[in-house]
Amino acid sequence: MNRKIILIGLNHKTANVNIREKFALTDTEHFEKGLAAHCPIHECMCLSTCNRVEIIATAKHASEQDVLNSIIEYWASTCHGSVADLVENTYQYTDLEAVEHIFTVACSLDSMVMGEPQILGQLKDAYRKAVDEGTARTIINRLLHKSFSVAKRVRTETAIASSAVSISFAAVELAKKIFGNLSGTRAMLIGAGEMAELAATHLLQNGVQDIIIANRTLSRAKELARSMGGEPIQIENMADRLHEVDIVISSTGSPVAVVQAKAVKKVLRKRKNKPMFFIDIAVPRDIDPDVNQLDNTYLYDIDDLKEVVEDNMAQRHEEAAKARAVVTAETATFKNWLNSLEIQPTIVDLVDKNEEIALRELAKTLKKIGPVDQKTRNSLETLVLSVSRKCLHEPLCFLKRRTQEEGSAERFIDLARRMFNLDEEVVPPDAHLDRKNTTCAPEDIDRFIDASKNKEQ
Structure with missing residues (x-):
């Protein structure tokens, strides 16, 4: 893989x-x-x-x-x-x-x-x-x-x-810069998600008197209002209540603006042009950017929060x-795991090939010695498979270690696959003529092993 x-x-x-x-x-x-x-x-x-x-x-x-x-x-x-x-x-x-x-x-x-x-x-x-x-x-x-x-x-x-600090906290900090002391102010949260909950917490901690929570799902607004002591309303009724609040923080998932400049203009008349502070922390934006063109309104979007945020960065x-x-x-550490994925197919192929050879050789032996009962057959299979796996233990450990080294995985995996011929490549008759003087039939290998043992003795 x-x-x-x-x-x-x-x-x-x-x-x-x-x-x-x-x-x-x-x-x-x-x-x-x-x-x-x-x-x-x-x-x-x-x-x-x-x-x-x-x-x-x-x-x-x-x-x-x-x-x-x-x-x-x-x-x-x-x-x-x-x-x-x-x-x-x-x-x-x-x-x-x-x-x-x-x-x-x-x-x-x-x-x-x-x-x-x-x-x-x-x-x-x-x-x-x-x-x-x-x-x-x-x-x-x-x-x-x-x-x-x-x-x-x-x-x-x-x-x-x-x-x-969170974006919501940064928003409240910006409100304090505009209004100074927030005591006695009223706020509206548009959206009742995690951002809104954090904003409500920070607003209350900084002296906001009342909070109206407007949300598409009234049950969620009620849930947040219960924990915060606010008033829940359906988002469709938001425009009728906007004139009551000084601070509006919006963070819905709406793909279109939920607060239009035209509506805010009417709200300002009801408020006799008393200032309103809007913070839009949604993307896509919830509040029509044209709101900022109206007198006595202050609209900040999420990019405007950077200045507040940067003040808190030095200590971190x-x-x-x-x-x-x-x-x-x-x-x-994760790199080592990725490398282990690269070697996994080779380990599976190596084990499968060894087990296939072990079982094939066992079948030949059983033909020679004659019939045996099932219990004996099972024991012999367990034996040859166990020997097969134990023989692979050191080569597999070596491969796993080497594939964890920088730039080594591909080289050692390729070497192992070629050494054990896991891809069953056929060597052409004319390949390596300058080096290949003998065949590689099983009996030739057996003779080579026997000769090597005799030399050691």
């Missing part, structure tokens, strides 16, 4: 919010199925959040470039965007670089807010969906499980998350260095 790991993605470092919005995948399950059907890949998984889209796959009988091109073309066509825009804003990794990148993402070392815990949950959700759809198999299964354990190790062994650099050392070590 020698399948190349390929990763292609874009994030807040490589693409602005317009591009991320354009190429966001709102239905990853459908996308994964289509990717598997239209591209030369064996398995795949997609992660799509407000700050990144990552597509990881393993190649199936195709070159690295062919796989990358097919993924980009399918991604662009699905999002009705241009291939050129996608190529310009994406990064591409293969094999161990792809492995290291996924570990880095899982550990929140590549997040806008280093150390935030949300990305690990999002990665787990994305993996669960891929498993349910059947697009995650041997390599992606192992890679994602390993990434979860690497993230756990980083959080245990470093203080990367000790003062971690030392811990990040420790975390990256863990990622590097775990990547090397």
Whole structure:
């Protein structure tokens, strides 16, 4: 099994919010199925959040470039965007670089807010969906499980998350810069997901008096309202209540804007132009960018949060260095597992061939000695198979050790397959005429072995 790991993605470092919005995948399950059907890949998984889209796959009988091109073309066509825009804003990794990148993402070392815990949950959700759809198999299964354990190790062994902040916390910090003290203000959360829950927690901790939670699923809004002490409403009733609030934080999964500038203009009249503060932490964006053109409104999208985020980064650099050392070590460990996959078919072929020879020789012997009862036959089979496997023990250990060395796997696997003729190659009669003076029939080999033993004696 020698399948190349390929990763292609874009994030807040490589693409602005317009591009991320354009190429966001709102239905990853459908996308994964289509990717598997239209591209030369064996398995795949997609992660799509407000700050990144990552597509990881393993190649199936195709070159690295062919796989990358097919993924980009399918991604662009699905999002009705241009291939050129996608190529310009994406990064591409293969094999161990792809492995290291996924570990880095899982550990929140590549997040806008280093150390935030949300990305690990999002990665787990994305993996669960891929498993349910059947697009995650041997390599992606192992890679994602390993990434979860690497993230756990980083959080245990470093203080990367000790003062971690989330996008939601950064949003609240920005609100404080606009309003100063938040005591007595009222807020509305549009969307009742994890981001909204975190935002609600931070708002309450900073003195917000009341919270209205608007969500498409009223039961989820009620659930969040119970735990936070807020008021749940159906998202369809949101426009009727907007005039009551000072702060609006939106984080739905809607593919279109849920707050239009026209509606906000009416709300401002009801509020007698009292200022309103909007933070849009959704991708695609929930709030019409034209809202920012209205008087007494302050609209910030997810890219605007970078300034708040950067203020909290300096103290994490030392811990990040420790975390990256863990990622590097775990990547090397994963490499050993990948190498073991390369050698696996050769081990199976070697054992199968030896067992076949052992059983064939046993059959010849049984013909000579005559009939034996079933119990004796079974015992003899166990004996010859056991001897066969024990004879392979040292060669297999040698192979496993050597394939873990840098750049050695392919050479030693090829050597073993040729030495034991596992691919049943036929040597042409005129091959190696300058070296081959005798035949290699079984009886010739027997004579060679006997002669060698006699020389030693």
